Amino acid sequence: MANSLLNDKISVVNVGVEGFLHSVTDHGGAALHLDWRPAGDGDPALSWAVAGIAADADDADAPGARVDAANARAAQQMILAQPMLVDIALHARDVWPEMGRTLLHAGAPVAWERMCGPMQGAMIGALLYEGWAKSADTARAMLASGEIAFASCHDWQAVGPMSGIISPSMPLFVVRNATDGNVAYTNMSEGIGRVLRFGANSEEVLDRLRWIERVLAPGLKVAVNAIDGGIELKPIQSQALLMGDEVHSRNSAATLLFFAAIAVPLIESDFDRAGVREILNFVGNTSQFFLNLSMASCKATMDAAHGIEGSSIVTAMARNGVTTAIRVSGLGARWFEAPSDKPVGLYFPGFSGDDANSDLGDSAITETTGFGGFSLAASPALVQLVGGTVTEAVSYSQEMYDITHTRNPAMSLPLLDFLGAPTGIDIRRVVETGIRPVITTGIAHREAGVGQIGAGIVRAPMGCFSAAAMALAQSYGVA
Amino acid sequence: MANSLLNDKISVVNVGVEGFLHSVTDHGGAALHLDWRPAGDGDPALSWAVAGIAADADDADAPGARVDAANARAAQQMILAQPMLVDIALHARDVWPEMGRTLLHAGAPVAWERMCGPMQGAMIGALLYEGWAKSADTARAMLASGEIAFASCHDWQAVGPMSGIISPSMPLFVVRNATDGNVAYTNMSEGIGRVLRFGANSEEVLDRLRWIERVLAPGLKVAVNAIDGGIELKPIQSQALLMGDEVHSRNSAATLLFFAAIAVPLIESDFDRAGVREILNFVGNTSQFFLNLSMASCKATMDAAHGIEGSSIVTAMARNGVTTAIRVSGLGARWFEAPSDKPVGLYFPGFSGDDANSDLGDSAITETTGFGGFSLAASPALVQLVGGTVTEAVSYSQEMYDITHTRNPAMSLPLLDFLGAPTGIDIRRVVETGIRPVITTGIAHREAGVGQIGAGIVRAPMGCFSAAAMALAQSYGVA
Structure with missing residues (x-):
């Protein structure tokens, strides 16, 4: 023996x-x-910090138990939110009279020199669109000179897909959370092809922006204003989950549901007949039209969950094309940033990963709410666009339950036997498990002026979550 | 040892x-x-007959090999079909001037005395709607007297859901298979609630039929006529499979796609504005509106596969509420009938299986084409309506591959990794395997005048297939 x-x-x-x-x-x-693997990926200080705020059911006064209680409140705010499309602002400057020559952009604040190509390209386009510059060269010089102010969309209660540029003349969707009264804003979809949000800025791009300002926004405003109370966005998102969308990278059903909601009020309005036709043709042929509304719905939802003392729930994930940044409910307006990864996915013919910019856009607000990559199980058809198999799509959703606080009963995933989607990313669990949030995304060319070159899947970098976890532990005096 | x-x-x-x-x-x-189990479920004559026409790759002249070749042609006809909504006939009598006082109904021909309650109720309603009778009692007496002629929808190139009543004043969708030129007809959805097709015949039901004739049909006709070539139905069905529909018992996405297709032509027409609003509100709020079009699309598809000598492919499955009847491509116009089963499913509050009529309606033409129960894997959300689990829904589709000739590349099932749906029911395989075709269906109350009481799943009875297999074997001289 x-x-x-x-x-x-x-x-x-x-x-x-x-x-x-x-x-x-x-x-x-x-x-x-x-x-x-050890929590904190081998960093002893981080492991210690996370252990100090880990879930603790035995002692209600322990930091971990206080985090749990705060998270329950944050999750409840998310579940109770009722985002409504209540209006269209014909120009961003009407919402923000102080805007002046400010351009809003996706992600955390970033200086001109550090901006990625597509964001620079979109900013150049915005100056041309606003008439502040007559040529791209002049625009570039002005942007580099410091005479144009930059701000993060999120800091203005707004979100924008990809480069996320919002300039003063652009119209905005106005989304109000009927439960708490907070408001979120977003710009309008430009459709597909060469578009500003992916960094293109040719005359065709500017013409479409002008059409949005001149026709699309005024028409939709008349339609939305005719609907008593506005359009409820969460039921559209929930139904779309039963119809193959995850309402981030696939919005085919959600867009049709929105189309059906506006068609009758639009045709009953006294809005110009040719305009009505153009609007319905545009919305009906832009399968991702609803994305911006999905994002604003999620922004209104997550802002309602923000600012709960001691909570470790992520209330924003945003990418400026250089870094991915998160905000945490209990940690105020501070961004926790780390360099972004490049998405893995499928490229349009002639392009490859070498051409890809790093992950970009405010659209990860949908994942923050539990849609997108977190609800990938709802969207088997999306794997045709982003790659992978249906089984993998389902397993992404399953994995996200390990890093989220709860299941949202209003977001039912048929392939998981109608389980509510994983909702409320807990920074502690991300650090403890090493599982990073999964995001579905479009892929922009890394150079200004080119545009979209593919679509895929990316993970938020761990650095955001470890920095935030350390800060939360410090706020509890345990790190 | x-x-x-x-x-x-x-x-x-x-x-x-x-x-x-x-x-x-x-x-x-x-x-x-x-x-x-032995082919033919223990009937030696049937076993012998099926063996005589079984698939035979070794001998191209053997009956089985000739059936295979004929089936390949039939399946090709199905795959190549391009059903288009090309027109609306404002009245059935315009299509069939010989109609007189004929009522078309679902399923195989059936005499008044044998008709099920909901079909009798719907026929009474049709007489009131046509003005042939002023009261239900008079209508019933007329129907029993023999002065009203009855015919199977299928015998008039038509299909109708549930009782499937088509009377001379009803408008029809006109669907043409652009590949072969054959035409199929169907009536228009009455929406939900108390409706003729489920056997209701109150004034509310008749009012809606009159609105369909007066407003819906003329408006849709103007819209469809404005679309060059009409509306392609198969791409709508295919897209809907990616959006949670199986386009039989769930048509939520297909209806929205149809809505988007007609909205602009409708508002651009000079059709009465109030009518346009009513039509869009009705279609937009009737999630099953597309069902009738799905059925006509499938009828146009299956008629193109009918009449191929020696083929064992089923080209129609239809239920008159008493029997389920099938037609086979190589066996002419003959119906092979057997008593219908009752669906198993979920009932509206206050109703149970005791109240249910046997399986009813021409809508199983969708299963005949590979949609409905055969594509149940596309529609996880449907299990909320018909019962069961998502896993069961997927396994129904998987099972149907055992009794079908091929996979339709235009009908992609995401949950089966985008495999084409099982297409072309082979009567030989049904008899050999004992696997009966699965059908998703609404459930009607067994009495006249009540209406829908639930939804569920049913199997076509084996008797249809064994009788047809025997007849096919006889046609080959091997039984």
């Missing part, structure tokens, strides 16, 4: 580093591998 | 009757059960 370890076949449970496993199996031993 | 069978534990493969299995396992034996 004393020699059995040496003489018998050994059976081993290997915890953590997988390399040790092979030294057992290579010599004929039986081994079960447990895929474990 | 000689005694090993008695002394050792025995291992058995049990084929067929499951009862024998237990005599082994009850005494500690290991047994693998093979779920096999």
Whole structure:
């Protein structure tokens, strides 16, 4: 018996580093591998900090239990939110008279020199559209000179897809959370092809922006104003989950539901007949039209969950094309940033990963709410666009339950037997598990002026979450 | 060794009757059960007949090989079909001047005395709607007297959901298969609630029929006529499969796609503004509006596959509320009938299976084409209406591959990794495997005048297929 370890076949449970496993199996031993890693990915200070605020059911006064209680309130705010499209502002400057020559952009604040190509391209386009510059060269010089102010959309209660540029003349959707009264804004979809949000700025792009300002926004405003109370956005998102959308990178059903909601009020209005036709043709042929509304719906939802003292729930994930940044409910307006990854996905013919910009846009507000990558199980058809298999799509959603606080009963995922979508990213769980939030996304060319070159999937970088977890632990005095 | 069978534990493969299995396992034996049954369910003549026309790749002149070749042609006809909504006939009598006082109905021909309650109720309603009778009692007496002619919709190139009543004043959708030029007809959806097709015949029901004739049909006719070539129906059905519909019992996405297709032509027309609003409100709020169009699309598809000599492909499955009847491509206009089962499903509050009529309606033409129960894997959300789990929904589709000739590349099922839907029911395989086609369906109350009481799933009875298989074998001289 004393020699059995040496003489018998050994059976081993290997915890953590997988390399040790092979030294057992290579010599004929039986081994079960447990895929474990220390919280904080080996950083002792971070591990200690996360342990200090870990869930704690035994002691209601312990920091972890207080985080849990705050998170329950934040999640409840998300579940109770009722985002309504209540109006269209014909120009952003009407909403923000102080706007002056400010351009809003996606993600956390970023200086001109550090901006990615597509964001610079979109800003150049915005100056041409506003008439502040007559040529791209002049626009570039003005942008570099400091005479144009930049601000993060999120800091103005707004969100914008991809580069997310909002300039003073652009119309805005106005979305109000009927439960709490908070308001969120977003710009309007430009459709597909060469578009400002992906960094294109040709005359065709500017013409479409002018059409949005001149026709689309006034027409939709008349229609929305005719609907008593506005248009409820959450029921559209919920129905769309049953119809193959995850309402981030696929909005085919949601757009049709929105189309059906506005068609009758629009045709009953006294709005110009040719304009009505143009609007319905545009919305009906832009399968991603609803994305901006989905984002504003999510922004109105997440702002209602923000500012709850001690909560570790993420209330914004936003990418400026250089960094991914998150905000946390209990940590105020501070952004926690880390360099963005490049999406993995499918490219349009002639393009490859070498051409891709890093992950870009405010649209990850949908994942923050539990849509997008978190609801990928709802959208098997999306794998045709972003790559992968249906099984993988389902497993992404399943994985996200490990890092979220709850299941949203209003967001039912048929392929998970109608389980509510994973909702409320908990920074503690992200750090503890090493599982990073999954995001579905369009892919922009890294150079200004080119546009979209594909679509895919990306993970938010761990650095945002570890920095935020450290800050939260410090706020509890345990780091 | 000689005694090993008695002394050792025995291992058995049990084929067929499951009862024998237990005599082994009850005494500690290991047994693998093979779920096999003889083709024809134990009827030697039928087994012999089916064996005579079984698939035969070795001998191209053998009956089975000739059936295979004919089936390949039939399936090709189905795959190549391009059903288009090309027009609306304002009255059925315009299409069929010979109609006189004929009422078309779902399923195979059936005499008044044998008709089920909901079909009788709908016929009474049709007489009131046509003004042929002033009261339900008079109508009933007229219907029993023989002065009203009855005919099967299918015999008039038409299909109708549930009782499927088409009377001379009703408008019809006109669907043309652009590939072969054949035409199919169907009536228009009455929406939900109390409706003629489920056997209701109150004044509210008749008022809606009059509105369809006066407003809906003329308006849609103007819109459809304005679209060059009409509206392609198969792409709508295909897209809907990616959006949670199986385009039989769920048409939410297909209806929205149709709505988007007609909205602009309708508002651009000079049709009365109030009528346009009523039409868009009605279509937009009737999630099953597209069902009738889905059926006519499938009828136009299946008629193109009918009449191919020697083919064993089913070209129609239709239920008159008493029997389920099938037609087979190589067996002419003959119906092969057997008593219908009752659907199993979910009932509206206050109703149960005791109240249910047997399976009813021409809508199983969608299953005949590969939609409906055959594409249930596309519609996880439907299990909320008809019962069961998503896993079961997927397994129904998987099972149907065992009884169909091919996979339709235009009908992609995301949950089966975008495999084409099972297409072309082969009567030989149904008899050989004992697997009966699965159909999703609404459930009507068995009495006249009540209406829909639930929705569920049903299987077509084996008797249709065994009778047809025997007839096909006889046509080949092998039975």
